[in-house]
Amino acid sequence: MxxxxxxxxxxxxxxxxxxxxxxxxxxxxxxxxxxxxxxxxxxxxxxxxxxxxxxxxxxILARADGALRVAAHAQQWGWEFTQPGPDGTAIVTQGVLYVPAGRPFDIEITSSDVIHSFWVPRLGGKMDAVPGRVNLARLQADVPEVLEGLCAEFCGVGHSAMRFSVVVYPEGDFPDLQADVFGPEDSP
Amino acid sequence: MTTGSQSKTGSDPLLAVAESFTPNPQQRALRLHKELTKVWTDAPGWRGTLTSVNHTTIGLRFMATAFVFFAIGGVLSMLIRAQLATPRGDFLDTALYNQIFTMHGSIMMFLFAIPMLEGLALWLLPKILGARDMAFPRLSALGYWCYLFGGLIIVLSLLGGVAPDGGWFMYTPLSDKTYTPGINADIWLIGVTFVEISAVAAAVEITVTILFCRAANMALTQMPLMGWYMLGTAAMMLVGFPPLILGSILLEVERAFDWPFFDVARGGDPLLWQHLFWLFGHPEVYIIFLPAAGALSTLIPVMCRTTILGYGAIVAAVMGLVFLSFGLWVHHMFAVGIPHMALAFFSAASALVAVPTAVQVFAWIGTIWKGRPQLHLPMLYALGFFLTFVMGGLTGVMLAIVPFNWQAHDTAFVTAHLHYVLIGGFVFPMMAAVTYWMPLISGRRRIKGLGEGAFWLVLIGFHGTFFIMHLTGLLGMPRRIDIYPDNPEWVLPNLISSIFSMVMATGFALFAFDIAMQFLFGRQSRRNPWQADTLDWAMVLPAPAYNFASLPMQGPKGPDLILPLARGEGLLPGAPRGWRELLVVDPGTGKPSHVAVLPGNTVLPLITAGAIGTLVGLLLAGLYWLVPLALGLIVLAVWRWGDIMGTTRDHAAVAVTPDLALPLHWHTRGSLAYRGAVATLVADGTLFASLLFGVAFLSVVAPGWPAPASDLPMLLAPLTASVIVLMLAFAALAARRAEDGRASPHGQLWALLGTAAGCVALLAIAGAALMLDDPRQHARDALRGILLAYAAVHAGIATLLGLRTWTDDRHGRVSLGRRGTAPVWRLWQDFAAVTAAISALVITLQEIA
Structure with missing residues (x-):
């Protein structure tokens, strides 16, 4: 283009x-x-x-084909993610999203206060987190690495600092949670 | 019908059209000039400042004020660039930074771009269409004062540290009371709405002026392209602004009284705000672009010594843009979670809008191709436009493509795109327009070199700032952040942008300096310096207060008309009756229909704007119990406006040419005031339609529906609704009878009956208000409250018009030939009755379902 x-x-x-x-x-x-x-x-x-x-x-639309489901919940000013943990059961993390490499996943995006927007530039796509709604986006990370994500919709004083990371791990080899959690990032 | 330009002395171009109009006898040009100046000029000194209604004065005031706000907005953008020049800028704190970028956007949109084009329209249209003034001079002045006062409120809030800080599109819930508890958002909502009064006023005025106030026999299909562009602009403003005004009212009511239009927990939806905002916001881009394109279509052929290529195609392109621009607003909302197939539709519509734009760009290039282009300063700015706007248009097409949009949305890429479109598509053409018409404004030549210097500084500064910003955006930098300590890859591009932005600012300062120098030291310009053939140059420089000593007709080229018009050979020469007289024509053919007598200098617009300003101040201060007082002041002021619609005696027809006499406006039904009322109701009807859209949208899309069962009284509520609708319908009938039986006791009685019916309807509306469920409970009830308030306002206006009709009749201000206020009353009464009936129907359907 x-x-x-x-x-x-x-x-x-x-x-x-x-x-x-x-x-x-x-x-x-x-x-x-x-x-x-x-x-x-x-x-x-x-x-x-x-x-x-x-x-x-x-x-690149989300569709019902049994793809992996994760969730991102936004609030001023931080992200809370729900995803399958090391043993496959759901775990909740602050500020870090864990997804396997090479597999499409659908992410449910919600907000509990104002409008935010979920964006990982390297994964493409962008979807708003609108209070009262659940938005779905389909994404896929190809290689294991740590990606940066951010809030793309202006959401108040803490907007610039509303970052998160996406840890892309090799399928079946969940990384050590402790080492990768950067700690709660829900305040600037 | 052209006469060629060799007609220096003997051959009179007016004789060439003598079969349609006999020229008036020649008079001494100087005597006519003195006679007209006495009638048309502003009062001397400070009184003139307060009382002027002349379109030249008001238009220039609009443009000068807009330029001051442009400078303020520009300084704010410098602060933004200073903050972003380094990754950890601690020049501004985040809260202040948020205020500054919000104000930069809001000022540039609402206090610069829109008023600038209004000013250009007010100043230029009568000149280029061959008229002496706009259709509603007092409305021009009212618009200016509303703009100035509203703008001052908004800008002064920055000094008080309470400026709006939610971004220029003010998304809820961020802008609601919970997340913006201070007065910041109220200033935006109320201040911008105050300024928008001037936009709607200008739209009404531009529409009526273009359709009804042109040179004699200038058919719509023959008018200068600028007329078509401004007509398209005004039509878009009439339909584009009401959704935003409605949105602002709803959000302010939510903030002030907790009525939940946008609160998901109580049946509202934040997306309703986005729809209403972008229903305005996208047409807005074309509202800004069309006048700029009009200026280009006017000056490019002149600069190339040829005629425009493809007049018909350009008119079609303008109409296409007007139509398409209302089908694209959703492309600002591609990432809010709308179904993909709906997105595909809006994506196609957004891409399609590139076609009429491309038609114009290629028509201009074709015009350059067939002519002999000369590189005068206006043409230099036009070339700057081509370079910048084509790139902005292409990134626009990229953003219309959904997957790309998902990636680039809300990043610096979009910031770059919108600046390419707005500076390329509006600022460059406006600078071309200002330099092109400057001799007509100042009567002087420019000082060589300064303008060219300003052009190169702006061009280099602009591309240096914004071209690299595309890359910054693709590197992932979002909009509206103040620090980026963890992103070393964004440091260099940001620094480059910041440095070049200072170059651009220097360029704009030099441009302003150039204009000031031209006023102070420029040499006297000769007449028609560009040898253009439009009517705006068929006058002495600088333009006199009355524009034309006698009025032109379609046919002869502008320059051939300078002398004959100044000598009074055209239509309606001089001001023999001591009135400001304007020729009103048939909208299609341009055939003269009657002569309107315009109001002279008056302080009334200022007083009215002051009364509205009082209301605005009270709303901002939260002193709601004093609001009725301000409303009373507004009604009193507006009551006085109506004086022009009646007169106590019959007037003879006025000689326009030796063999054509036309009636004065009091003696016609289709007066300009009546046309203006129709145009106002188009905007008003759009406001109502937006409200119905809100009702439908929330009940279908918002999560918190169906609403809890309502407590409307089973019998009493339908009964009251019927009383309201029947009384308003009866008043509509009475208005007809009053007009038909005017100047007789019979008609007077009907006027009184109609007014009384209106009062009963108002009482019934008050009763209905008491029956409503608590509007804070659910969006449904809040919307019903608004529907009722809408009915109350319109019933109130209609009833006042009924009262006006009755008093006019009693005081002999109507006669068999003079209809006074009655036709306008009829119009409003019909509108009030129909909208009230629709509202009643909507509520009934909600109750049944």
Whole structure:
């Protein structure tokens, strides 16, 4: 998309330069400029782009296929995660989310006060935590590592510090909880 | 019908259109100038400041004030950049930082962009359409005072340390009483609504002026493109602002009285705020863009010595933008958890909006292609627009694609995108517009070099600041954070942005300096310096208070008309009756229909704005028991406005040309005031429709429904509702009878009966209010309270109009030929009756279901 945009920007600027340098041309080809470039060119790019966007969007939707379920609950100003622990039973952690690598998971996002937004830039996707609602997002982390996550919707004084980590562990090899919990991060 | 530009002396361009209009006899231009100036000019000294209603004065005041607010907003942005220049900036504390970025956004949107375009419209439209003033001069002035007072409240709150701090889109619940207990959010909600009075007033005025106040025989399809752009803008403002006004009222009522419109625990939903806000917020972007595009469509052909390519296609593109802009608001909410297929629809609509925009961009490039472009300063800014806006538009298309949006939403990428669109799509074209029309404002030439310097500083500073911000966003930096100690990868891009932002600020300062120097030291400009052929240049420089000594007609090019118009050969020459007279035309064909007599200098708009300001102050202070006093003041002031609609004697038709005499506005039914009332009701109807949307949205989507069973009295409640609706309907009938039987005892009696019926309806509404369930209990009951309040306000206004009709009739201010207030009363009474009936129906359906 970035390359496409660069090409289109270049094209428009090129046309502008050519237009500037061309001698006066009393008639002006309305058909070419309006229908050809304005409507035709723009529509063809957009149709392809939107169709592609819908296809990708559909693929990364949460759907009922028995994927792993985790939960993120936001409040001013920290995150509480519920996920399967070392022995498979659910555990609750503050500020750190544990997910296995290479497996899609659905995350239920909720809030108990104002609107927050769950975002791990490296995993893509972003979903708001809206009071009174449960929002679902499907994510997948490919390799074991520790990722940074943050609140992406402005939520008051503690917004900048409302960070969390995502510990991606190799399937079946749950890391040592103590070492990775950074301690409760529910106040700035 | 063109006459060519060789008509220096002998051949008179007016003779060319003589088959439609006989020219008036030539008079001495200087005598006409003196006569008109006496009637049209502002009062001298400070009285002029307080009483002016002239569109040139008010328009310039709007633009100058907007520029001051732009400077304030700009200083705030410098503070933001200073804070973000280093990862652990301790320049501002977080609470203050939150106030500053909220105020930066709010000021730039509500106190700079919107008022700037209103000012341009007020100042320019009558000139380019060939009229002497806007349709409602006092409304221009009222709008200005509301803007100034509201803006002062908002800006002064920053000095008091209690400025709004919830982000410029004020999402609930963050902005509700629990999470923002202070006055900060109230200042935003009430202050911005105060300022929006000027936006709605301007929208009404622009619509009516473009449709009814053009040069004689200028058909809608022949008007300058600027007319079409501003018409589209005004239409969007009429429909776009009411959802935000409603949202602000609901949120303020929730904060003040705990009525739970947005509280999920009691049947509300924070997403209702987001819908109402973005229903306004997205059209807002096009409201800002269209006038800027209008300026480009006006000046690009002039700068290229040619005509615009594809007039019809551009008009279609403008209409397409107006229509599409109301179908995209959800793309601001892609991450709130809306079903994906609904997102796909809004994604397609958001992408589609690029088509009319692209049509315009290519039409402009095509225009440059077919002409001989000259690199004057306005054209330089236009080129800055092309570079910046195309990139902003393309990132906009990216953001319309849902998966990309999920990633980039609420990051610095979006900040970059919106600045590319707003500075590229609004600020650059506005700077082009200001430099283009500056000779008409100041009457002087600019000082060479300064403007070019400002342009390059702004252009380099802008791209240096914001281009890299796309990258910062893709690196994961969210919006609205004040420190980022753990992200070393964001340090360098932020520092670069901060440094270049200072370059940009220097550029804007130089631009302001250039304007000031031009006023002080510029040499006298010659007439029509750009050799444009629109009517705005068919006058002496700087523009006189009355614009045209005699009025132009469609056909001859602007420059050919300067002399004949100044000599009084056009329509309606001079001010022989000592009145400010305006030609009113048929909206489609531009055929002259009547002559409106406009109000002169008056302090009434200031007093009215002061009364509204009193109300605003009381609401902010929480002194609700004093509110009736302020409402009384407002009614008293507005009562005086109605004087212009009646007169105690019949007036003869006025000679517009030797063989065309037209009636004065008192003698027509379709007066400008009546058209203005229609336009106001379009906005008002949209407000009501938004309220119904709120009812439907909450009952279908919000989690806390169905509501607990209500305690409405089984028999008494339907009975009261019927009384309200029947009385309002009866009053509507009485209004018809009163108009038909005007100037007779019979008509007077009907006016009295209608007014009395209105009073009964008001009493019944008060009774109904006592029967309602406690509005704090559930959103359903809170919404019913609002529906009832809406009915009360409209029944009240209609009843006052009935009273006005009755008093006018008693004092002989109507006659068989003069209808006075009655037509407007009829309109409002119908509206009040219909909306009350719909509200009653909605509540009944809720009770049955």
């Amino acid at each position: 970035l390359i496409g945009s660069a090409i289109i920007t270049g094209l428009v600027l090129l046309l502008l330069t050519l237009a500037w340098r061309s001698g006066p041309n009393r008639t002006g080809n309305e058909r070419l400029w309006i229908w050809g470039l304005g409507v035709g060119f723009t529509m063809s790019v957009l149709v392809v782009l939107v169709a592609y966007g819908v296809w990708v969007g559909e693929r």
